[in-house]
Amino acid sequence: MPYPKAAMTVDGPRGEPGRPPRSTTRDLERYAGLFATRTQGLRSSAMRDLMAVTARPEIISLAGGLPDTSTFSPALLGSLMRTVAEEASARALQYGPTEGLEEVKACIVEVMAEEDMRVDPDDLLVTAGGQQVIDLVCRTLLDPGDVVIAEGPTYPGAVPSLLAFQADVRQIPTDDDGMRIDALEETLAGLDREGRRPKFIYTIPSFQNPGGMTMSLERRRRLVAIAREREVLILEDNPYGLLRYEGDPQPTLRSLDGGDYVIYLGTFSKILSPGLRLGWTTAPRPILDKLNVGKQGADLCSSTFGQHFVAAYFAAQDWRAYLGTLVALYRRRRDAMLAALDEHLPPEATWTRPRGGLFIWARLPDYLDTTDLLARALREQVAFVPGRAAYLDGRGGSELRLNFSGVTEEDIHEGVRRIGRIVGEQVAMYSTLTGLEPVRPVSRETGDSAGGAGRVVPFHVKRRAG
Numbered sequence: 384m385p386y387p388k389a390a391m392t393v394d395g396p397r398g399e400p401g402r403p404p405r406s407t408t409r410d411l412e413r414y415a416g417l418f419a420t421r422t423q424g425l426r427s428s429a430m431r432d433l434m435a436v437t438a439r440p441e442i443i444s445l446a447g448g449l450p451d452t453s454t455f456s457p458a459l460l461g462s463l464m465r466t467v468a469e470e471a472s473a474r475a476l477q478y479g480p481t482e483g484l485e486e487v488k489a490c491i492v493e494v495m496a497e498e499d500m501r502v503d504p505d506d507l508l509v510t511a512g513g514q515q516v517i518d519l520v521c522r523t524l525l526d527p528g529d530v531v532i533a534e535g536p537t538y539p540g541a542v543p544s545l546l547a548f549q550a551d552v553r554q555i556p557t558d559d560d561g562m563r564i565d566a567l568e569e570t571l572a573g574l575d576r577e578g579r580r581p582k583f584i585y586t587i588p589s590f591q592n593p594g595g596m597t598m599s600l601e602r603r604r605r606l607v608a609i610a611r612e613r614e615v616l617i618l619e620d621n622p623y624g625l626l627r628y629e630g631d632p633q634p635t636l637r638s639l640d641g642g643d644y645v646i647y648l649g650t651f652s653k654i655l656s657p658g659l660r661l662g663w664t665t666a667p668r669p670i671l672d673k674l675n676v677g678k679q680g681a682d683l684c685s686s687t688f689g690q691h692f693v694a695a696y697f698a699a700q701d702w703r704a705y706l707g708t709l710v711a712l713y714r715r716r717r718d719a720m721l722a723a724l725d726e727h728l729p730p731e732a733t734w735t736r737p738r739g740g741l742f743i744w745a746r747l748p749d750y751l752d753t754t755d756l757l758a759r760a761l762r763e764q765v766a767f768v769p770g771r772a773a774y775l776d777g778r779g780g781s782e783l784r785l786n787f788s789g790v791t792e793e794d795i796h797e798g799v800r801r802i803g804r805i806v807g808e809q810v811a812m813y814s815t816l817t818g819l820e821p822v823r824p825v826s827r828e829t830g831d832s833a834g835g836a837g838r839v840v841p842f843h844v845k846r847r848a849g
């Protein structure tokens with residue numbers, strides 16, 4: 384029998400039969416005095432809120448970051464569960480060591496080797512997804528007001544963690560080669576003048592979420608050198624490195640640095656399943672020990688059952704073959720989305736052309752607000768992530784993130800067509816109201832036209848047909 388869908392639906396309006404009423408202002412007031420100060424700046428990840436809305440089957444969601452788990456054979460899932468039951472039932476149902484099971488660490492060593500990283504299993508901590516690594520690193524390193532450097536835009540899911548630990552986040556502009564190291568150096572020099580030092584630099588160097596761009600080798604080397612010179616830690620978040628559709632692989636920051644200043648985050652979510660909630664970290668030993676203690680307080684250990692499943696999967700299957708299937712599928716979907724954007728977005732819009740990962744980042748003219756646009760889009764039953772979710776300072780208002788991995792080519796085309804129609808209407812309305820010719824997007828950091836030399840992200844600028 385299928386599971387009830389209740390957990391995936393959104394709260395309805397107050398009083399709707401069968402649904403719990405939402406909190407009233409009075410409820411909120413009653414509890415407000417009890418919250419810790421650090422929760423004051425807390426806001427829910429826009430992405431998580433959106434996930435609830437977009438779980439409605441009638442909505443074409445280009446908002447999630449969902450891998451296509453329907454590609455994993457249900458028969459294989461069943462047989463792996465049976466293997467776990469037959470070979471490790473009691474252990475799979477038991478607590479495990481905080482650092483993770485040795486069998487799973489052996490799998491992680493294999494996955495990291497695929498990106499040319501050597502790691503001692505004793506230097507690994509298995510976590511509840513990569514998300515827990517972000518939380519543990521913030522928990523371990525940050526006092527209120529500590530500076531964290533991040534990319535602009537950054538992973539929307541990291542925003543609640545950074546806010547929860549009251550980080551003072553400085554976002555560095557990015558372009559097609561990832562974080563702009565010249566801008567990073569300027570920010571670091573500015574911090575020197577204030578007598579401050581960042582606690583860590585958070586980056587997603589390969590096939591970034593949400594931007595889709597990849598840090599060049601030269602910038603990777605410079606970033607690692609800066610971290611070493613200044614003795615600043617880097618948190619390298621790498622869920623997508625193996626989801627590469629074209630181009631040469633880039634060395635990870637961890638392999639360039641050797642692990643002295645890099646805290647590395649990996650995950651099984653995008654190469655196997657996010658439902659398992661299993662990721663990992665490796666970090667300089669004193670930091671790893673602290674992360675381990677933090678994890679003991681958070682959840683004692685990651686799901687032992689899930690870990691046994693991973694071990695059984697790696698023992699029975701060629702994980703690289705499944706990865707190959709995902710890469711081929713997502714490459715086709717990326718191409719479908721790029722083609723649909725070309726066809727349906729007006730020439731005033733620009734977007735990235737990712738060589739891997741799950742996302743395309745688009746920029747619309749400054750006079751369009753993608754948060755407002757999302758409300759329109761939801762009425763047309765299509766969703767995306769508005770750009771503000773990827774900034775902590777209100778920027779990103781005319782940008783948006785589109786996901787292509789979790790949607791069929793047909794839906795990608797239809798979803799982009801609907802978005803294109805809404806954007807086209809808004810652009811036309813602006814022209815009518817102002818009597819001005821529509822213009823291409825303007826970079827927020829430099830003021831240059833997005834097609835110009837100083838642009839933030841060199842977008843693919845669509846040429847007018849004919």
Ligand SMILES: Cc1ncc(COP(=O)(O)O)c(C=O)c1O
Nearest residue numbers: 448512513514538592650652662
């Ligand atoms: C950049 C980045 N970091 C971390 C995560 C968290 O992944 P998980 O906790 O599923 O491993 C995600 C998920 O989308 C992500 O895109």
